[in-house]
Amino acid sequence: MAGEVKKMSVRLNFFENDGFDFQLMRSIGLNHYGGASIGECLSTAKRIRDGDVVSWVDEWNATARMIEEEADVFRERDEIISARDSYLRASMYYRAAEYFGFFSEPSRRENWEKSKECFQKAAKFFEALCEVIEIQFEDMKLPGYFIKPEDDLKKRPTLLIMSGFDGTSEELYFYLGAGAVARGYNVLLFEGPGQVGPIHMYPEKPFRPDYEVPVKAAADYALLRENVDEECLALVGFSLGGYFAARAAIYEKRIKACVVDSPVIDISRYYEGFEHIEELAKIKEEDYEELFSENPFIRWAVETFTRRYGTKTISEALDKIKEFNIVSDLDKITCPTLALVGEGEGDEAIFQTQRFYEGVSGSKALRMFTEKEGADSHCQITNLSLMNAAVMMWLDGVFSK
Missing domain, CATH: 3.40.50.1820 (Alpha/Beta hydrolase fold, catalytic domain)
Structure with missing residues (x-):
């Protein structure tokens, strides 16, 4: 019997949704090496509806676009260090937006591409x-x-x-x-x-x-x-x-x-320790469409997990993972x-x-x-x-x- 798998014992408690709370901490944690501003992260989080993946994507994308535009202005004015720093943060905010995106919609790939683009703009100004x-x-x-x-x-x-x-x-x-x-x-x-x-x-x-x-x-x-x-x-x-x-x-x-x-x-045993994995595995493929329309968070979880492992259902993915x-x-x-x-x-x-x-x-x-x-x-x-x-x-x- 597998034990529990968690992300951390100390929580921000900014969101009731555990996944949202950890992902916010994940973004904030990048501040040490210039990947985030604590204020920008908290301002973004304040606008996000708890547990709403669409809201998460929209608000992180909005912050990323704002900081990227700021970086563009710095670059035009030859403020190279400021431009570099802003592009780095924009890159990671686009990454945060990509995380809760749907693979079935183009915005997820677009946010990944923008994250990459901003990082590469910043990299030109690395020492x-x-x-x-x-x-x-x-x-x-x-x-x-x-x-x-x-x-x-x-x-x-x-x-x-x-x-x-x-x-x-x-x-x-x-x-x-x-x-x-x-x-x-x-x-x-x-x-x-x-x-x-x-x-x-x-x-x-x-x-x-x-x-x-x-x-x-x-x-x-x-x-x-x-x-x-x-x-x-x-x-x-x-x-x-x-x-x-x-x-x-x-x-x-x-x-x-x-x-x-x-x-x-x-990995099979590791995933057994994840909360709700057994419930997700029991969902039949023919029930996906109706459930996805009712619960976007489950839609995101199923789309993401099955795409990564190349299967149609969570159950099939868990079987494949035994290898x-x-x-x-x-x-x-x-x-x-x-x-x-x-x-x-x-x-x-x-x-x-x-x-x-x-x-x-x-x-x-x-x-x-x-x-x-x-x-x-x-x-x-x-x-x-x-x-x-x-x-x-x-x-x-x-x-x-």
Whole structure:
């Protein structure tokens, strides 16, 4: 029997809807590295009707457009730093709008495209060199960014950073990308099949259990670059990326260190810990149309979950997810590994983190972030500074930097 899966123990209580409350915290948490203004986030949240996904999308889009227009004015006046900062915030507000959008409507993709566009406008004004890249993978081109501290060919330790179910490469910049580059690392931010960018571009290419295959393509790309130290190549996975990265580390031995936040070793069991998942799975496909018109939140949940896994129903998706299991292969992870989890993520997340830590055979470390530290949340979104410090100090030790 799976334990509960949560996002955090400390709530804002701005919304009664748990999902809305966490997603607001997720946006606010990006402020440390310039991805949000607390005031802009709270002003937006105040206009949103609790639990109304259409209202959420409309209001975050309105804020994003306002800040983008502000950035355009700054750019026209050669106020480069102000333009950069505003484009970064606009990018993340468009991302927030994308999150609760419907795949069956064009606005969801439009918000993703605007998020990407604003980030790329900001990136032109970074002190570091940020390249927009595409990684050839099978018949797809995976989107991403390669960021290096200086415009030179000096070999540096390099992080391959990936998100999970609903994060983007642009958001990853604020999670760990900016902090790693500031500490002298190269960073490759990328997305694979089923993730936000690729699922918009290639809707017929959902999540796949053998995620070592797209990760291999990312490693191939990185190791072709002259400024990447092949002995200091690390893979970092956030959220569901805790499965993708761990799976890849089993097979891809060019990965010299792996960070998983948090480890997910059995996705089927992990989802069992989600509130309402059993009720959603019982809904029959023939009942979707009527239910969707009555309850847009359920429409969003079903559309999002089934699109990611390439199925027609939640029940079919949960059957497919049983293939996403690495419990019996953990001992094949031999590179140094860091497992992270927040104590507010629920019993199941903590259980799978502990099982992962016990199962890997290489050198390893485990860090549980606490409520007292203000970092007990999923992916430590409430204290990204502390998470960055923990990850980068560990990597510096592994690579003797």
